[in-house]
Amino acid sequence: MGTYLPNKKDFVYGFKRGFPIALGYIPVSFTFGLMAVNGGISPLMAVFISLTNLTSAGQFAGTNLIIEGAGFFEITLTTFIINIRYMLMSLSLSQKINPGISLLQRLIFGFGITDETFSIASVEKGKLSYYYMMGLITGPIVGWSFGTALGAFTCSALPQSISNAMGIALYAMFIAIIIPPARKSKSILMIILVSIGINMLLKYIPLFSFISSGFRVIIATILGAGTGAALWPIEDERKE
Amino acid sequence: MSYTLIAVLLMALVTYIPRVLPISIFRKEIKSKYIKSFLQYVPYAVLGALTFPDIINSTGNYKTALFGTVVALILAYMEKSLVLVALGSILTVLVMGIVF
Numbered sequence: 233m234g235t236y237l238p239n240k241k242d243f244v245y246g247f248k249r250g251f252p253i254a255l256g257y258i259p260v261s262f263t264f265g266l267m268a269v270n271g272g273i274s275p276l277m278a279v280f281i282s283l284t285n286l287t288s289a290g291q292f293a294g295t296n297l298i299i300e301g302a303g304f305f306e307i308t309l310t311t312f313i314i315n316i317r318y319m320l321m322s323l324s325l326s327q328k329i330n331p332g333i334s335l336l337q338r339l340i341f342g343f344g345i346t347d348e349t350f351s352i353a354s355v356e357k358g359k360l361s362y363y364y365m366m367g368l369i370t371g372p373i374v375g376w377s378f379g380t381a382l383g384a385f386t387c388s389a390l391p392q393s394i395s396n397a398m399g400i401a402l403y404a405m406f407i408a409i410i411i412p413p414a415r416k417s418k419s420i421l422m423i424i425l426v427s428i429g430i431n432m433l434l435k436y437i438p439l440f441s442f443i444s445s446g447f448r449v450i451i452a453t454i455l456g457a458g459t460g461a462a463l464w465p466i467e468d469e470r471k472e
Numbered sequence: 473m474s475y476t477l478i479a480v481l482l483m484a485l486v487t488y489i490p491r492v493l494p495i496s497i498f499r500k501e502i503k504s505k506y507i508k509s510f511l512q513y514v515p516y517a518v519l520g521a522l523t524f525p526d527i528i529n530s531t532g533n534y535k536t537a538l539f540g541t542v543v544a545l546i547l548a549y550m551e552k553s554l555v556l557v558a559l560g561s562i563l564t565v566l567v568m569g570i571v572f
Contacts, residue, residue, distance in 0.1 A: 256555045259562075277476060284484035289522055294483040298476055307479050312486035314518050320511035323494035335496055342492035347515070396532045397540075397565040403527040404544040404561035406519040411548035413516065423513050424520035431521040449521045456517030461510035 239363040246367025249356075253348045254375030260288060261376045263401040265383025267292070270395070271299035275384035282380035286373060287346060290314040292402055297446050310446035313453060321350040330359045337362045344369025347409070419464035427456025531565050535572045540565040 261282055268278035273295065285291040294311040322345055329338075341362060349368050353360055387395065414421040431452035434440045443451070531537040544561040552560070 256553070259555060259558055273476065277480070281480050281483070284480065285487050287487050289519060290487055291483065293522065294479070298479045301475075304479060304482060308482045308486055311483045312490070314522075315487050315490050317511065317515045317518070318487075318490040319494050320508070320514075322491050323498055323511075326495040326498060329495070331499075338496045339492050342495050343488060345491045345495075393566060393569050397536070397562045397569060399530040399532070400527065400537060400540045400544070400561050400565050401558045403523045403530055404540065404548075404558045405554050406523045407527075407541075407544040407561075408548045408552070408554045408557035410516050410519050410523075411545065412551050415549060420513070420516050424516050427517035427520045428524040432525055435525065445526075449518065452521035453514060453518040456520065457510050457513035460513040460517070461506045465505045465509040466512060467505065 239361075242361045242363035243367035246364040247370055248367075249352050250349060250368040250371040253346075253352065254371035256348070257372055257375040258379035258382070259398075259401055260405055261379030262383035263398045264288075264292060264295070265380040265385075266387050266390070266395050266398055267383075267402075268295050268299075268380075269384045269387040271295070273299065275381070275387070278384040279377055279381050282377045283373075286344065286376055287315060288402065288405070293446065293449065297444075300445075302444065302446060306444060306446050310450060313450045317347075318345055321345055321347075325350065325353060325360075328354065328356075328360055329365070330361050333362045341365035341369060344373060346372060348372065419460055422464075423456050423460035426459050427452045430455050531569075533569065533572060536565045536568040539568045 264282065265275070265278050268281065269275055273281075281291055281295060285294070290311045293314055294307050297307045297310060322342060325345065344365070349372055353365065353368060356364075410420075410424055414424055431448055434443050434448045434451060435445075527541050528534050528537050531540065540561040543564040544557050547557045547560045
């Protein structure tokens with residue numbers, strides 16, 4: 233840590249680390265903007281969703297449910313279940329940040345914890361400062377909202393074939409996130425397959441047709457991750 | 473307040489809470505290896521269930537979606553970046569849209 237303006241230095245360094253994430257967010261949030269507006273959500277509301285939620289899976293699922301006219305309980309529970317994973321990241325970061333960071337500062341930068349900012353922050357050396365975290369999350373917040381605005385406002389100008397094709401972007405990104413770890417870990421692969429299997433059973437067996445898509449994903453997730461935790465609990469490999 | 477605005481604010485709340493609760497309150501590590509494992513496995517389970525089988529309906533034509541899915545799986549297996557996997561998949565759907 234430098235002594236001359238360390239806060240500014242930390243912020244700039246964090247911003248540089250977050251910039252590639254911001255770029256990567258643009259095509260995905262563009263797709264979100266398209267999807268939301270195609271579903272009847274106003275462009276401004278689409279940008280507001282991205283600004284206030286700043287998340288991919290939870291926000292896509294929640295917005296889909298809004299478009300379907302689902303109830304508040306289902307929307308809230310689905311979004312919450314999808315976002316439970318942030319608790320682990322938040323917990324993990326609590327060991328990684330400078331212990332002197334105040335509660336208010338934690339409440340501020342915590343807003344910007346995403347799968348990607350968490351991944352970058354986790355691999356930094358040493359303790360993380362508040363200003364580093366603020367620099368890190370700034371680009372991604374701007375990129376996510378900017379991409380959403382692009383998608384939402386250009387929606388009607390795009391040829392149908394292109395907006396149809398962009399519908400696969402989010403799913404492709406999910407595949408890009410889960411396949412590399414599944415390739416290395418048999419337990420992760422099995423958990424993914426269990427979860428998909430349960431999701432498909434609930435979707436295609438008429439007996440379960442009363443279960444909405446949101447709850448299907450919740451049930452599949454809990455049973456899939458639960459099976460994994462019961463059969464392949466992760467032993468602590470390192471002590472700090 | 474409109475239905476959409478209330479729903480969005482609820483979503484924002486339940487997205488924000490898991491992010492800040494642990495980092496604000498828990499200063500110690502979770503002990504139970506089962507809870508830790510469950511939390512670590514959640515993203516894979518949830519992303520799997522969100523993707524399959526719904527990806528097949530994501531383009532409005534299951535044939536183009538199938539090709540897009542296969543290309544995404546191959547690129548992801550080769551550990552290409554998120555952006556590359558997404559763009560490769562979109563391009564595949566676009567090209568296949570001309571065929572089918």
